[in-house]
Amino acid sequence: MELVSAVPANIPSELSWWQQDVRSSFTIKNLPPLSGNIEVDVLIVGGGFTGMWTALTLKKREPSLRIAIVDAYRCGDGASARNGGNVHGYWGALPTLLPMYGAQKSLEAAELGTLAQRKLRHFAETHDVWWTEEGYLRVATSAAQRSKLNDFMKVAETLGFPSSVRRLSKSNLSELCNSPRFEEGLLFEEGATVHPARLAHFLREEVISAGVQVYEDTPVLRVSKGEPCQVNTARGGVTARDVVLATYTGTMSVPSVYKATTLFSSFPVMSNANELELERLNYRVARGIADLRMFTHYFRRTRDGRILMGSGSGPIAIGGKHSASDLRSDQRSADRAAIGLQRFFPSIAKAGIAARWGFPIEVTSDRLPYFGTISGSRIHYGSGYSGHGVNATVIAGECLASIILRTADRWSTSPFCKRDRLRFPPEPFRFVGGALIRNAIVTCEDAQDAGLRQPLIARGIADIPRMIGMRIGTR
Ligand SMILES: Cc1cc2nc3c(=O)[nH]c(=O)nc-3n(C[C@H](O)[C@H](O)[C@H](O)COP(=O)(O)OP(=O)(O)OC[C@H]3O[C@@H](n4cnc5c(N)ncnc54)[C@H](O)[C@@H]3O)c2cc1C
Structure with a gap:
């Protein structure tokens, strides 16, 4: 199969604030590209969180395995170093x-x-990744969002875990973070924040010192199944028993991924630092927060006194075209994140914006990732994080390691590897329908936030995904 080119990750003006920060703190040189032919047990295409956790997990379980990672750019410079750094699992889902x-x-x-959270915590004990583990806060900013809090509490009681989540009134919330928009909230015990580019940087160092062969600036062009598989790059080739496609949105070239996944984009802004003002707002620890919109505003403070505010309502890609430039730079989407900052934290917004960026997101119909194998081959893949990959890529590492080692355990038999997924329609219905539904949801949620009635037609369109059993919308 031909692989699509990676999303461009080396354009200086598109780097995230996190990447700029790491580049100013550490001197990092790209590793030499692959030239010539090599033979390994496992070749991992793509050195983001998925690829690096998979390599480390395999090395831990079977130290003698010969493993190589090949990345089109520098390992960790894709989505892994450009996200919000909010870390949480699936209790809230x-x-x-x-x-x-x-x-x-x-x-x-x-x-x-x-x-997965435990494994991240363990990694953070020996690497300065700005790990702050203070739970995860979901806040309601409208009556519609408050009713979602009720739904959640009912589920927590039915399933018997009410103690891991606490309902907070407006005044409780103001003690943790005093935003004029917050009406009520839920504090999940499990949750953390991280500096994603530092996490990517230290994972890359760990992978190299674990003895994994790493080749950068090496786009993979083609993977052919067989025993063993053959992989072609521009100036070399790899023979490998198992191949992992850890190529994020690039996995859309796998037909079973394409059918159950659609591409959106997400745009964060990072404010300038204003530690004094954050202190005045009682926002003292870097706890992650998100509202309960379908296209959520997700945000968190940083260790050095900034607020990152993201909006998951960026443009939709046509087909699997993940390299379209509007998925990385779209003024209206970046403005929506900046408006979010202004609404939630007007006094911080006054300090100005230090950086803004965007990147594609692969969203599955149930918003869970999926790890599997292309039938009749030893080519495996992992993607579908739906804007929620810092924790889930650790799950990916465990699941993919179990699949590769053919171990039937709680990872390889979990719903992340074994479940039926609803399919999206083919193009052009996918793009046209997706764009219509996205616009309708954004219109309705903006109206709810402003305390206005939702336009009737938009409301009807926005309800379609739910009626057919999809959980569409991103972080
Ligand atoms: C703006 C934004 C905000 C987000 N916020 C959060 C958040 O707050 N919390 C959270 O949990 N998740 C968040 N996410 C999601 C999270 O960042 C991703 O799910 C996660 O980083 C995916 O890791 P990955 O390794 O699969 O992808 P990547 O890090 O993108 O790695 C894939 C790698 O594959 C390489 N590659 C692709 N194709 C090829 C090829 N043909 N040959 C060679 N190499 C190739 C790329 O160069 C890249 O390095 C966010 C995502 C975005 C975009």
């Missing part, structure tokens, strides 16, 4: 998972997220 998968599978997914 239970109200929507429960009707689709039942109690047992839904709880299994949430428990694996807890194990």
Whole structure:
């Protein structure tokens, strides 16, 4: 199969604030590209969080494995170093998972997220990745969002885990973070924030020192199944028993991924630092927060006194075209994030914006990632994080390692590897329908936030995904 080119990751003006920060703190040189032919047990295409956690997990489970990672750019410079750095598993997703998968599978997914969180915490003990573990806050900013809090509490009581989540009144919330927009909230015990580019940087160092061969600036052009598989790059080739496509949105070239995944984009802005003002707002620790819109505003403070505000309502890609430039730079989407900052934290917005950026997001119909194998081959893949990959890529590492080592365990038999996924329609219906629904949802949610009635037609269109059982919308 031909692989699509990676999303451009080396354009200086498009780097995230996190990447600029890491570049100013560490001197990092790209590793030499692959030239000539090599033979390994496992070749991982793509050195983001997915590829690097998979390599480290495999090395830990079977140290003698010969593993190589090949990346089109520098490992970690894709989505992994450009996200919001909010870290949480799947407890908050239970109200929507429960009707689709039942109690047992839904709880299994949430428990694996807890194990992933533990592994991240362990990594952070020895690497300065700005890890702050203070739970995860979901806030309601309208009556419609408040009713979602009720739904969640009902599910928590039914499934028997009410103690891991706490309902907060407006005044409770103001003690944690005093925004004029917050009406009520839920504080999940499990949740953290991280500096994503530092995490990517230290993972890359760990991978290299674990003895994984790493080749950068090496786009993979083609992967052919066989025993062994053959992989072609511009100036070399790899023979490998197993190949992992850890190429994020590039996995859209796998037909089974394409059918169940659609591409959106997400745009964060990072404010200038204003530690004194954050202190005045009682926003003292870097706890991650998101509202309960379908296209959420997600935000968090940083260790050095800034607020990152992101909006997951960027443009939709046509087909699998993940390199379209509007997925990385779209003025209206970046403005929506900046307006979010202004609404939630007007006094911080006054300090100005230090950086803005955007990047594609691969969203599945149930918003869970999926890890699997292309039938009749030893080519594996992992993607579909739906804007929620810092924790889930640790799950990816475990699941893909179990799949490669052919181990039947709680990872390889989990819903992340074994479940039926709803399919999206083919093009052009996918793009036209997706764009219509996205615009309708944004219109309705803007009206709710402003305390206005939702336009009737927009409301009807916005309800379509739910009526057919999809959980569409991103972080
Ligand atoms: C703006 C934004 C905000 C987000 N916020 C959050 C958040 O707050 N919390 C959260 O949990 N998640 C968040 N996410 C999601 C999270 O960033 C991703 O799910 C995660 O980083 C995916 O990791 P990955 O390794 O699969 O992808 P990537 O990090 O993109 O790695 C894929 C790698 O594959 C390489 N590649 C692709 N094709 C080829 C090829 N043909 N040959 C060689 N190499 C190739 C690329 O160069 C890249 O390095 C956000 C995402 C975005 C875009």
